[in-house]
Amino acid sequence: MPKNSKVVKRELDDEVIESVKDLLSNEDSSDDAFKKSELMVDDQEEKDVDVEEGSDVEDERPAWNSKLQYILAQVGFSVGLGNVWRFPYLCQKNGGGAYLVPYLILLLIIGIPLFFLELAVGQRIRRGSIGVWNYISPKLGGIGFASCVVCFFVALYYNVIIGWSLFYFSQSFQHPLPWDQCPLVKNSSHTFVEPECEKSSATTYYWYREALNISSSLSESGGLNWKMTICLLAAWVMVCLAMIKGIQSSGKIMYFSSLFPYVVLLCFLIRGLLLNGSVDGIRHMFTPKLEIMLEPKVWREAATQVFFALGLGFGGVIAFSSYNKRDNNCHFDAVLVSFINFFTSVLATLVVFAVLGFKANIINEKCVIQNSEKILKLLKIGNLSQDMIPHHINFSSITAEDYNLVYDIIQKVKEEEFDSLGLKSCLIEDELNKAVQGTGLAFIAFTEAMTHFPASPFWSVMFFLMLVNLGLGSMFGTIEGIITPIVDTFKVRKEILTVICCLVAFFIGLIFVQRSGNYFVTMFDDYSATLPLLIVVILENIAVTRIYGIDKFMEDLKDMLGFSPSQYYYYMWKYVSPLVLLCLLVASIVQMGLSPPGYNAWIEDMATEEFHSYPTWGMIVCISLMVLAILPVPIVFMVRRCNLIDDSSGSLASVSYKRGRIIKEPVNLEGDDTSLIHGKSPSEVPSPNFGKNIYRKQTGSPTLDTAPNGRYGIGYLMADMPDMPESDL
DSSP states (O other): OOTTHHHHHHHHHHHHHHHHHHHTOOHHHHHHHHHHHBOOTTOOTTOSSOOOTTOSOOOOOOOOSOHHHHHHHHHHHHSOHHHHHTHHHHHHHTTGGGGHHHHHHHIIIIIHHHHHHHHHHHHHHOSOHHHHHHHHOGGGTHHHHHHHHHHHHHHHHHHHHHHHHHHHHHTTSSSSOTTSSOOEEEOSSOEEEOHHHHHSOHHHHIIIIIISOOOSSTTOOOOBOHHHHHHHHHHHHHHHHHHTTTHHHHHHHHHHHTTHHHHHHHHHHHHHHTSTTHHHHHHHHHSOOHHHHTSHHHHHHHHHHHHHHTTTTSSHHHHHHTTSOTTSOHHHHHHHHHHHHHHHHHHHHHHHHHHHHHHHHHHHHHHHHHHHHHHHHHHHHTSSOGGGSOTTOOGGGOOHHHHHHHHHHHHHHTTTTHHHHTOOOOOHHHHHTSOOOHHHIIIIIHHHHHTTSTTHHHHHHHHHHHHHHHHHHHHHHHHHHHHHHHHHHHOOOHHHHHHHHHHHHHHHGGGGGBTTHHHHHHHHHHHSSHHHHHHHHHHHHHIIIIIIIHHHHHHHHHHHHSSOOOHHHHHIIIIIHHHHHHHHHHHHHHHHHHSOOEEEEEETTTTEEEEEEOOHHHHHHHHHHHHHHHTHHHHHHHHHHTTOSOOOOSOEEEEEEETTEEEEEEEOOBTTBOOOOBOSOTTTOOOOOOOSSOOOOOTTSOOOOOOTTOTTOOOOOOTTOOOOOGGGO
């Protein structure tokens, strides 16, 4: 006998004794083992990791590192460029402070309830938009595909705007700023100011000629603008690198991209309030025009702004919330993010009007000086009498109030021949009433105001860096609305899909960096998202309230939140929100029908914008954008209804655990031969809902008698263990 045989025998006896002790262990230890290992297959609500039927790979779903990171992601997605250059314009156009009343009412009626709904379904089902709506009703699975298409269309042109901001950001590191003054043109005989710039302004000329080098019509391509092509490539590289690891990479960037705009806005507000004329701008903003508030157009535009400000229908909200734990208080998140979005819009409006008030004051001073010189000339040549000028007026240092006093006197005395004198009224209100939005606000009006700031390059760098961050925050949510549903549905690698998506989007996006690219941006902005997204959100509401069942959904919310949501949401989701959305859809269609489809073209010779109607092929593109965006809904519905695709996957995956290690094997669900899925804890591994109290015996494994309460239904799979001779046992 070998010298170590006794040691080997003793070790083997110890293992046998330990095995017997394991089998005959007391009830408490069995309970502990059961709690650590058994997963009841019918407990769908407890799962934190979802298993797709037919999948061979089971992944743990990524999760946010912290609640703050998630909130910043949602805020970054919802707070975008529209808060800075769309909301202030609507506020100025629709009654000033009075516009806030319909906006807040519609935020409570459609904004918060629908935002809460999207957060809840994403968190409950833990899938992207395709998986969520396919889970609720396979026939309405096209809703998710439609969201992806709209996200793709929006991402195409939205990143172009980030590219424009990057270009201006790169040009801001010089003093004076390149758009500060009109360029001079030299020829053989003399030097003169560029005529196109002289007819417009320095910032307008720089935007249309230096930055965009814009053509005179949509049909005139003019070739690629290489400066903007490089900036577009840089924008897509930034998006790709930030999104390539999903929320693990983009989540960390959110700390900067979501918070930095608030730092800049606060700095601009403080600086703006110290500028001459800023109070006039803010006063103009908050002066309510109550009669305008009763117009239907105001409510339609407020509803549209609420709808798009929160990013409803894009799928980004659902994608971000799908990475939450199921017991997260998504109701609190919905209210918090919605009001952060609203107060951000108000903050941005304060900044914009403070700066525009400063700009209007400068323009008004120039107007007073120019017209005062005209009056002096008229006095010298005798067209005006010195007697009509008040004695206290000093034209060498005349104020705006004194000039307007003289202007009114001359207008009354020279009533018949007043128009021939060529005098203009110089009122700050007239300048502030010139409504500017979008690129006109960011790249022309605001940019012009910053040239008058002390240390203007610093403020220009800060402003355009803020625009880049606002755009990136929204782009992250938009791309997530594409990537997450496709990864969840088709099980492709996120890194590869992200790179492919960004490459394809860049090459398609080259149409936006032609010399006529700005006109295509306008086309996509007007037609690719508005109507399709309204239809998508209406169908989302119907799917949850009518098909899934509003009562069942309220019960799900109670299970997730730990309390019953207010009945307010019940009535909003079931009655009010769908009705308001339908009215908004009809109003948008009517508005689109009444407004002639076209764009504002820049005419170089006249140095002004001129409205052009879309050519026939342009109209076809506009219609195609709307049709393509909503086409997945009827296609998927017909495919499901006619059973054109076989949904049966053939087999499901049975997952068992051996001492913490996952072992997968195919399961043939025939008769009663189904599987028990074993796991460490209910929160780690879910299972398809095969039925209640169904277990599977593994051949060759130790069998434990099952107590009436199923306490010993553990059943470890003895895979990959060497067969032991009977004599050893």
